[in-house]
Amino acid sequence: xxxxxxxxxxxxxxxxxxxxxxxxxxxxxxxxxxxxxxxxxxxxxxxxxxxxxxxxxxxxxxxxxxxxxxxxxxxxxxxxxxxxxxxxxxxxxxxxxxxxxxxxxxxxxxxxxxxxxxxxxxxxxxxxxxxxxxxxxxxxxxxxxxxxxxxxxxxxxxxxxxxxxxxxxxxxxxxxxxxxxxxxxxxxxxxxxxxxxxxxxxxxxxxxxxxxxxxxxxxxxxxxxxxxxxxxxxxxxxxxxxxxxxxxxxxxxxxxxxxxxxxxxxxxxxxxxxxxxxxxxxxxxxxxxxxxxxxxxxxxxxxxxxxxxxxxxxxxxxxxxxxxxxxxxxxxxxxxxxxxxxxxxxxxxxxxxxxxxxxxxxxxxxxxxxxxxxxxxxxxxxxxxxxxxxxxxxxxxxxxxxxxxxxxxxxxxxxxxxxxxxxxxxxxxxxxxxxxxxxxxxxxx
Numbered sequence: 001x002x003x004x005x006x007x008x009x010x011x012x013x014x015x016x017x018x019x020x021x022x023x024x025x026x027x028x029x030x031x032x033x034x035x036x037x038x039x040x041x042x043x044x045x046x047x048x049x050x051x052x053x054x055x056x057x058x059x060x061x062x063x064x065x066x067x068x069x070x071x072x073x074x075x076x077x078x079x080x081x082x083x084x085x086x087x088x089x090x091x092x093x094x095x096x097x098x099x100x101x102x103x104x105x106x107x108x109x110x111x112x113x114x115x116x117x118x119x120x121x122x123x124x125x126x127x128x129x130x131x132x133x134x135x136x137x138x139x140x141x142x143x144x145x146x147x148x149x150x151x152x153x154x155x156x157x158x159x160x161x162x163x164x165x166x167x168x169x170x171x172x173x174x175x176x177x178x179x180x181x182x183x184x185x186x187x188x189x190x191x192x193x194x195x196x197x198x199x200x201x202x203x204x205x206x207x208x209x210x211x212x213x214x215x216x217x218x219x220x221x222x223x224x225x226x227x228x229x230x231x232x233x234x235x236x237x238x239x240x241x242x243x244x245x246x247x248x249x250x251x252x253x254x255x256x257x258x259x260x261x262x263x264x265x266x267x268x269x270x271x272x273x274x275x276x277x278x279x280x281x282x283x284x285x286x287x288x289x290x291x292x293x294x295x296x297x298x299x300x301x302x303x304x305x306x307x308x309x310x311x312x313x314x315x316x317x318x319x320x321x322x323x324x325x326x327x328x329x330x331x332x333x334x335x336x337x338x339x340x341x342x343x344x345x346x347x348x349x350x351x352x353x354x355x356x357x358x359x360x361x362x363x364x365x366x367x368x369x370x371x372x373x374x375x376x377x378x379x380x381x382x383x384x385x386x387x388x389x390x391x392x393x394x395x396x397x398x399x400x401x402x403x404x405x406x407x408x409x410x411x412x413x414x415x416x417x418x419x420x421x422x423x424x425x426x427x428x429x430x431x432x433x434x435x436x437x438x439x440x441x442x443x444x445x
Contacts, residue, residue, distance in 0.1 A: 011134040012168070012198050018099050019206050022046035027101035029123045031058050031088060034140060034174040035104035036069045037185040040076050043085035045210040050098065051088040062088035070350055071176065071184055095130035100138070100206055104174065106282070107141045115144055115290050117151060124155040131159045136168045138203050142228050142283060144290040148221035149195060163195050170194035170203035171221035173228030179350040189213040193224030232287040233305055238273040239284070240308035243315050246275035246445050257431045257444060275445055277408050277429045278315035278357025280346020285312065285355050316360035319429055323365070326425050326443055327404055335369030340402035342394070342419070343409020344376040351378035358408045359384050373398065377413040399424060407432045
């Protein structure tokens, strides 16, 4: 309790005590791949949690203890619901009973590749209606630097309460890596930046009571917002470099995979990134555009970031060209061929096909007259451009039916022994068959 006594504000002291004694009621707005794992961890830490969402299906599933997010342990959610530690609702008036609330809603791009903050704005306005003195609000949605102070803060202050005096506001970026077997919401370090120093300390106290990972405090929400964009832009650019190396190595007759394996033997100054059929998901291909959009306000053109985006966005087209080249060596063309794609998810061992580059590959192949079939143990069905695609089972018969087999996602559940033995051209965009004996008709990105 001694921590609380260092604060001048009585409201801050009271809130700190509630966090330290687990008496705080915490809300999470948005029960998706960020919000639900966070809600579960807060409940497991001993807090009562109320989740808010506009989708009735998610609300019903949470209240029945039915999990729909891969990074949440089924038994954890079921137990927290049974113990009445978590409940979900669409009734935002319950915000009046909260001591803290985290905003974990989507921040997509619009058709002009500009940030769509409508979900954040809606959430902030709903919170503002029921905001009360002594309450903490934390934005976790990935967004451009300035969102917390330029957008969220003014909306909340429309309530008549003053940030840093009557209520507390901070930004703490989500760091979710779907499918990661080692790092999750619980043990990943957390970055926190408050509008005031007191806001930062209060938000940090809450997270330290919930998470095992280090909580790193920064000087402002803008620093935390930029940090998140920097993380994902760093990955975007380095993946683009790996993809460009793959294109060049292909033309030079060199294995890019062997090049990367050799380069990563250096114990300093090199970090291995790998090429692939393109980028997918809600973060890596999208987040850099938040920064390029914001940079225009300061009359700056982010050339490197935009070039990386161009390279990564061109990879599905490169993959289709390679498929055409492989088929030509078999005296076939893409038109009229059966192309069997192994994997629809944008990365391995997840059930997410948002922004998946494989969808772009399908579009291009179908435009060129190919019949496309796919297998994915995590995505049995997918709607895309008004058409429903249904997965086929990975069998010997389906492999033999194809004119070319393309490994687009390296799921661990795929039977690679079966795949490697097929007497068909195999184009491996993920190096999934590394170290296996394969036929002479094996091609890598």
